[in-house]
Amino acid sequence: MSRKTALFEQHEAAGAKFVDFAGWDMPIHYGSQLEEHHAVRQDAGMFDVSHMTPVDVRGAGATEWLRHLLANDVAKLKTPGKALYSCMLTEQGTVIDDLITYRMTDEWYRVVVNAGTTEKDVAWMQQQAPEGISVEPRHELCILAVQGPQAVAKAAPLLGDAGAAAAALKPFNAVSEGDWFIGRTGYTGEDGFEIIGLADAVQTLWDGLLAAGVRPCGLGARDTLRLEAGMNLYGQDMDESVTPLASGLAWTVSFDDADRDFIGRAALEAQRAAGGLPRFVGVLLEGRGVLRAHMAVATPQGEGELTSGGFSPTMGRSIGLARIPAGDAETVDVIIRGKPVPARIVNPPFVRLGKIRVPGLND
DSSP: OOBOOTTHHHHHHTTOEEEEETTEEEEEESSOHHHHHHHHHHSOEEEEOTTSEEEEEESTTHHHHHHHHBSSOGGGOOSTTBEEEEEEEOTTSOEEEEEEEEEEETTEEEEEEOGGGHHHHHHHHHHHOOTTOEEEEOTTEEEEEEESTTHHHHHGGGGHHHHHHHHTOOTTBEEEETTEEEESOOSSSSOEEEEEEEHHHHHHHHHHHHHTTOEEOOHHHHHHHHHHTTOOOBTTTBOTTSOGGGTTOGGGOOOOOTTOOOTTHHHHHHHHHHOOOOEEEEEEEOSSSOOOTTOEEEETTEEEEEEEEEEETTTTEEEEEEEEOSSOOSEEEEEETTEEEEEEEEOSOSEETTEEOSTTTOO
16 A cells, blocks of 8 residues: 655645655646646745655764765765765665765764665665664654745745744755754755655645645656756666766765775775776757657667656757766767657756756757
């Protein structure tokens, strides 16, 4: 039986169409995925992401342990509330999950993990944790993402004193005040908040945001928005079969401290030394068709594969992310229904903060 978030009745009242996602009944849309997408790019939309799980890491050695657990280095987090995007790796350097870690104090970090990987993430973290470090999944907490150019203006007044503090945050920072934990983070390429709180408070917040004109948005719009923003999706663009170096995520791996022995480091260093790493690129279809994950990509150096693909509502074009052989190809062919269709290699993001970032399309 699928699980339901605390906002399930609100979704029903808003006319949601549900799908099963990682064992949860989640809204795919509320009538128009296209309108929901545009609402986030042009105004404000909200997403129930309570299927994801905040995990609190506590203990006197929390910082040093997380420096070992994660490929990125939490020592970069110099101030309370600062956030860090990282991958958590196997010993072979492949991706267990991608996640955001917030440093609240030297002895308290909050890690937010993906819905489909929660159980294995928590099991891995607890297995790796030394004595004195606690790893506590906070299943009682709900998460509501409010995204778009008007998201902060519409959400902050509904959050009391915490809202004023959150509105003053710089991107990739968080504040914990009263019943709220609020991060200036998101998965859409737009400004906004990811708001964590208890079920009753989040239900009340949803109703207030709805009254303020914030549009409910489902997983469909969430996917087209993150694809335009060039953001990876776990299970498609990376998983336990590939490393971050082969997934466009080398920037999330910190090798700066030669003495920091994070899990998977030796494997990644060997992969770097061997060379010939595949390219992870954005793809813009020049011919007709819609890009989809797993389509073959023909390049002069050999065959690659689309990891994500779809139609960009903002650009009116078909776009994707692909893993292709090393080389300097600027154009490729995507095989659609057995036929090669020309496409251009571009650097993601395709769209950020409402602006098209692809040269030649943003004039």
